[in-house]
Amino acid sequence: MEVELVRTSGFCFGVRRAVRMVDEALKGADGPVYTLGPLIHNPQMVTKMEEMGVRVIGPEDDLPPGVVVLRSHGVPPQIEEKVKAKGHKVLDATCPFVRNAQMYARSLREEGYEVVIVGKRGHEEVEGILGYAGGKAYVVWRPEELASLGRPDRVGVVAQTTTPFEIFSSVVSELLKRIKHVKVYNTICDSTSKRQEETAALAERADVMIIVGGRNSANTTRLAELCRGLGKPTYHIETADELRPEWVEGASLVGVSAGASTPDWLIGEVMEKLKIWNEGGK
Numbered sequence: 001m002e003v004e005l006v007r008t009s010g011f012c013f014g015v016r017r018a019v020r021m022v023d024e025a026l027k028g029a030d031g032p033v034y035t036l037g038p039l040i041h042n043p044q045m046v047t048k049m050e051e052m053g054v055r056v057i058g059p060e061d062d063l064p065p066g067v068v069v070l071r072s073h074g075v076p077p078q079i080e081e082k083v084k085a086k087g088h089k090v091l092d093a094t095c096p097f098v099r100n101a102q103m104y105a106r107s108l109r110e111e112g113y114e115v116v117i118v119g120k121r122g123h124e125e126v127e128g129i130l131g132y133a134g135g136k137a138y139v140v141w142r143p144e145e146l147a148s149l150g151r152p153d154r155v156g157v158v159a160q161t162t163t164p165f166e167i168f169s170s171v172v173s174e175l176l177k178r179i180k181h182v183k184v185y186n187t188i189c190d191s192t193s194k195r196q197e198e199t200a201a202l203a204e205r206a207d208v209m210i211i212v213g214g215r216n217s218a219n220t221t222r223l224a225e226l227c228r229g230l231g232k233p234t235y236h237i238e239t240a241d242e243l244r245p246e247w248v249e250g251a252s253l254v255g256v257s258a259g260a261s262t263p264d265w266l267i268g269e270v271m272e273k274l275k276i277w278n279e280g281g282k
């Protein structure tokens with residue numbers, strides 16, 4: 001049995017950077033270190049960080065002043081101000097790609113454009129971008145959702161960084177049909193699409209797919225759906241303990257992939273267990 005891991009599995013640049021910033025904060029801090037909400041959508045990693053002394057807080061919590069790390073998804077500026085007003089030092093781990101989308105949304109609003117954000121309403125990243133657009137933007141996922149926009153003179157568009165390009169371009173082309181002056185910032189980060197492409201390519205060749213990552217992680221769940229959609233037996237697990245030998249029995253090639261919030265050590269444990277089984281161990 002051969003076991004192959006998708007090359008782009010695990011932490012993306014923005015998540016890796018945020019985790020490193022928490023590590024550095026822990027080393028340098030002489031007071032408590034907090035994250036505003038769970039740093040990443042991975043329960044095992046959040047637990048590990050709690051064991052290291054990092055506490056997950058909300059913006060309204062009244063706690064002794066410390067260092068508060070903002071997540072890679074970013075937060076609305078009002079929330080950041082609220083945290084500072086409570087006497088905390090803010091360490092901004094907003095991914096630079098998300099930061100670009102926030103800054104473009106703000107400048108479009110300041111220049112008098114109606115702002116359209118192509119993304120999922122309610123997602124933390126979108127809420128952050130919306131905050132930078134002064135709370136006034138149309139959040140859409142499909143061209144049909146532009147109906148309430150009417151026909152303003154000028155429209156500016158940004159994307160939630162994980163939006164598939166086809167969705168972004170379908171909204172932009174609908175806008176171009178209706179509005180004379182459209183300013184477009186393509187703020188999509190290709191880390192997610194690359195991982196999806198590589199996972200799908202491996203799923204085409206593999207007999208079975210193992211997807212590692214939090215069940216609360218949207219991008220990990222999407223990887224599992226993608227593989228199932230290709231008709232491949234697929235198992236979404238959080239830890240190596242969940243692996244079952246019967247899943248890989250008789251398989252020539254087992255494919256493994258993991259979401260952007262899955263730490264290397266969890267992926268490593270899964271690979272190690274499969275390797276031991278492959279060598280006839282228990």
Ligand code: SF4
Binds near residue numbers: 013072260
């Ligand atoms: S997916 Fe892209 S934009 Fe989002 S945190 Fe990772 S690197 Fe940044």
